[in-house]
Every structure is written in structure tokens, then in C-alpha cells.
Amino acid sequence: MEPSSWTGDARPAGTPVAVVLPAGGSGERLGGATPKQFCAVQGRPLVSYTVQAMERISWISDIIVVVSSEKIETMKAIIEKYGHKRVMIVKGGITRHRSIFNGLKVFTENEFSNHLLQKPEVVIIHDAVRPFVEEDILSKVVMAAKEHGAAGAIRPLVSTVIASAADGCLDHSLERAKYRASEMPQAFLFDIIYEAYQQCTDYDLDYGTECLHLALKYCKTNAKLVEGTADLWKVTYKRDLYAAESIIKDNLSQQVCVITDVKEAAAQVGFLLHESLKSQIKVESISVCLSKNDSHLQNILSGQCYNFVCVNDKKHALQETQQVVDMLEKSNIPLLYPVVLILVLLDISENISFSIGMEELSRIKKFAREVKNENILVYGLLIQCKDHLLLQDTVNSAAALILALIKDRNPELVGQLLVA
Ligand SMILES: Nc1ccn([C@@H]2O[C@H](COP(=O)(O)OP(=O)(O)OP(=O)(O)O)[C@@H](O)[C@H]2O)c(=O)n1
Numbered sequence: 063m064e065p066s067s068w069t070g071d072a073r074p075a076g077t078p079v080a081v082v083l084p085a086g087g088s089g090e091r092l093g094g095a096t097p098k099q100f101c102a103v104q105g106r107p108l109v110s111y112t113v114q115a116m117e118r119i120s121w122i123s124d125i126i127v128v129v130s131s132e133k134i135e136t137m138k139a140i141i142e143k144y145g146h147k148r149v150m151i152v153k154g155g156i157t158r159h160r161s162i163f164n165g166l167k168v169f170t171e172n173e174f175s176n177h178l179l180q181k182p183e184v185v186i187i188h189d190a191v192r193p194f195v196e197e198d199i200l201s202k203v204v205m206a207a208k209e210h211g212a213a214g215a216i217r218p219l220v221s222t223v224i225a226s227a228a229d230g231c232l233d234h235s236l237e238r239a240k241y242r243a244s245e246m247p248q249a250f251l252f253d254i255i256y257e258a259y260q261q262c263t264d265y266d267l268d269y270g271t272e273c274l275h276l277a278l279k280y281c282k283t284n285a286k287l288v289e290g291t292a293d294l295w296k297v298t299y300k301r302d303l304y305a306a307e308s309i310i311k312d313n314l315s316q317q318v319c320v321i322t323d324v325k326e327a328a329a330q331v332g333f334l335l336h337e338s339l340k341s342q343i344k345v346e347s348i349s350v351c352l353s354k355n356d357s358h359l360q361n362i363l364s365g366q367c368y369n370f371v372c373v374n375d376k377k378h379a380l381q382e383t384q385q386v387v388d389m390l391e392k393s394n395i396p397l398l399y400p401v402v403l404i405l406v407l408l409d410i411s412e413n414i415s416f417s418i419g420m421e422e423l424s425r426i427k428k429f430a431r432e433v434k435n436e437n438i439l440v441y442g443l444l445i446q447c448k449d450h451l452l453l454q455d456t457v458n459s460a461a462a463l464i465l466a467l468i469k470d471r472n473p474e475l476v477g478q479l480l481v482a
């Protein structure tokens with residue numbers, strides 16, 4: 063079968079591709095009452111990230127999420143809340159293989175869904191707890207499966223594989239360089255993997271862990287092995303969940319948009335902040351009074367920026383910031399990721415007393431509490447501009463605090479006022 067010509071990430075000519083995401087496990091090795099695929103990462107269930115990773119791929123026609131019967135309503139709520147499209151939920155089985163098999167049956171057997179989906183030529187199988195999957199590896203395994211019948215991502219082994227004898231002592235070890243770790247995604251010509259599942263034994267279904275093996279054993283299909291990237295790992299233990307959270311927070315902390323009004327002090331501080339920040343993070347600057355149809359800001363919003371700094375003199379700060387909040391709420395961003403919004407209050411008054419009253423602090427806290435419900439994390443930052451000789455140092459200190467708030471994204475600190 064000639065593989066169809068793929069043009070980058072364009073939809074492959076006439077190749078219907080579907081994906082099955084097994085998400086029906088209990089996550090025993092992670093521990094806790096919540097199965098790991100439903101554990102929150104930056105406030106969103108892990109499975110939603112993997113579904114979103116597949117939704118971004120335009121040439122995947124259907125996303126089949128296989129969950130345990132008691133989690134069907136939970137999964138429906140996740141799809142509804144995050145606006146996931148092209149997703150069908152299927153009831154899982156007591157083992158991963160049985161869940162995957164149920165996922166495949168939606169294309170062939172009515173009992174598994176109230177309507178049959180178009181049977182794909184190629185089906186991707188990808189663990190729902192592997193959220194960091196990019197289009198490149200998906201297209202590689204699909205293209206390889208079209209040619210070889212099956213394909214799977216592999217990674218170098220980190221530890222050496224050894225076999226123990228009956229007495230629990232070392233029997234032999236394998237030469238690590240000759241072996242690879244089998245990861246996901248995997249892809250198959252649908253008929254091959256479906257046939258393999260139909261033929262395999264209960265022992266395979268209950269104790270097997272490798273889909274590629276089923277294709278070889280029952281369909282004499284030697285899967286093409288495709289070198290994958292390091293981020294294909296599976297969330298298995300608690301540490302993996304911490305790692306996933308850290309990676310996602312890092313991904314959200316790559317860019318900041320500094321918004322200043324045109325008043326001189328704000329514009330000057332905005333410029334100095336830009337210069338101080340740009341060595342650590344990508345900075346976009348907007349120094350116009352915000353209007354609803356500000357195209358530059360709209361472009362930034364659509365560019366998936368998750369961090370904003372609003373620089374205003376303290377009298378107008380909240381009302382200017384409200385406009386940014388209004389625009390964010392209209393975008394899809396806070397639904398999927400927490401957005402950091404730092405309210406920089408410029409104090410240009412000459413008096414040396416602490417220049418912000420409790421009433422203003424209460425207004426900031428109240429505002430922050432309200433918008434936190436929209437997944438927007440508002441923090442206050444006071445910059446005192448009295449002494450121009452100290453302004454650069456003060457701005458550098460403000461930049462360091464801004465970077466810390468962006469990296470930390472701590473919902474417990476919203477509404478607090480820091481002083482640069
Ligand atoms: N009966 C099962 C068991 C597992 N899986 C899914 O298969 C993927 C990989 O399996 P694994 O990491 O082993 O998940 P769990 O079985 O939940 O983990 P554990 O073995 O620690 O219980 C996960 O997305 C898991 O939800 C599934 O769909 N149905």
C-alpha cells in the first residue's frame with residue numbers, strides 16, 4: 063500500500079485517522095483516590111491535555127476516550143467544560159487491552175455506541191496519561207503504519223534490563239544498547255489491530271502490555287519502530303504528576319505582554335520593564351489606551367500569551383485592568399490555562415509615607431477574588447518612582463518579582479500587593 067503523500071501537517075489525502083485514548087485505569091501506582099488521568103494539573107484534569115493535544119491535529123477525525131463506567135459522567139463534564147470536540151466516550155474494560163479493544167469496537171459494533179463512526183484506515187492508540195505528544199511523532203507513526211501495518215514510538219532504555227533466577231539472584235542481563243523502551247503513540251492499519259484483538263486470548267487481554275506484540279503474534283505484522291522524543295513519557299507515579307505540572311507551568315511562562323497607558327511615567331516604566339524582562343522572557347509591549355478592538359492585543363491573545371502586566375498610575379489601575387480582563391474573558395485562554403495578570407501601580411507622589419490606603423488594597427483583593435473564578439490570577443505590584451536615580455534598580459526588582467509570579471502562578475497569592 064503506497065503511503066499517501068503528506069505535506070507537513072496538512073491533512074493526508076484521503077486517510078481517515080482516528081485515535082483511541084485508553085483512560086480507564088485506576089492509577090494504583092500513583093496512589094490516592096483519583097485515577098491519575100483525572101488528577102488536576104494547573105487546575106485542569108490531565109486527560110483534558112491529551113484530548114486537546116489530539117484536537118489540535120486537524121487530520122484526526124475522531125477521538126475515542128475509553129473510561130471506566132463510573133467515570134463516564136466525569137468525562138462528559140470535562141468535555142463540556144473545556145469545549146472538547148470530535149470526542150466520543152466509550153466504557154473501558156478491566157485491563158488496558160480490554161479498554162483499547164472496546165475503543166476499537168465503536169467503529170465496527172453498534173453495541174458500543176449509539177451510532178457507528180466511519181471506520182478509519184489508520185488508528186492511533188495513545189495512553190491518555192501521556193499529555194505531551196506533538197503532531198510530528200503522530201504523523202510519523204501514522205505514515206509508518208500505512209506502509210508497514212503497524213508502528214510505535216520507542217525511546218532509549220535508561221536502566222539496564224536484567225532477569226532474575228528462581229532464587230531471586232541475577233540470572234542474566236540484556237545488552238542495553240540492543241533494546242529500546244516501547245512508548246506511545248502507536249498506530250495501526252485499523253483492520254490489522256482489530257483482527258489481532260479479535261484473535262487474541264484472554265491471557266493476552268488480561269496480562270499483555272504491548273499492542274505491537276499482538277499485531278506481530280496474530281497478524282504477522284512487524285511494526286516499524288520510530289524514535290520518539292523525551293516528552294512521550296507516561297504519568298505513572300506521583301513524581302510524574304509533579305513533573306507534568308512543572309512542564310506545563312514552564313510552557314505557560316515563556317511570554318509576557320506589558321500593557322502601559324500613554325502617560326509619561328507609565329510609558330517610561332513600561333519601557334524599562336521591557337528592557338529588564340527581555341533577557342529572561344519573550345516580551346510584547348502595548349502602550350496604547352486599550353480599546354476593545356485593539357488588533358495588536360487581539361493578536362497577542364490569539365498567540366496564546368498567558369501573562370500580562372498592566373502598568374498604570376495607581377488611580378486608574380483597576381479600571382484599565384478591567385478592560386484587559388474583559389478581553390481575556392472573551393478569549394478561550396483562561397478556560398484552558400490560568401492567566402497571570404500583574405497590576406503594576408505606579409506611585410509618583412512626592413510624600414514619603416506608604417502611598418496606598420487600605421481601601422485601595424481591599425479593592426484590589428476584591429477584584430482579584432472575582433476574576434479568580436475566571437481562572438485569571440491577579441497580583442498587585444507597587445513601584446515607587448519618586449527617586450529617578452533609583453528607578454532602574456526599582457524596575458529591575460519589579461522585573462524579578464514579575465518573573466517569580468509568572469513562574470509560580472500560585473492561586474493562594476492572588477490579590478496580594480508586592481512592593482518593588
Ligand atoms: N483497565 C484499564 C487500565 C489502564 N487503562 C489506561 O491505560 C493507560 C496506561 O496504563 P497505566 O499507566 O498502567 O494506568 P493504570 O492502570 O491506571 O495505572 P496502575 O497500573 O498504576 O493502576 C492509562 O491511561 C490508563 O488509564 C485503561 O484504559 N483501562
Ligand SMILES: O=P(O)(O)OC[C@@H](O)[C@@H](O)[C@@H](O)CO
Binds near residue numbers: 189
Ligand atoms: O503497563 P502500563 O499499563 O503501565 O503501560 C502500558 C503501555 O504504556 C506500555 O506497555 C508501553 O510500553 C506501550 O506499550
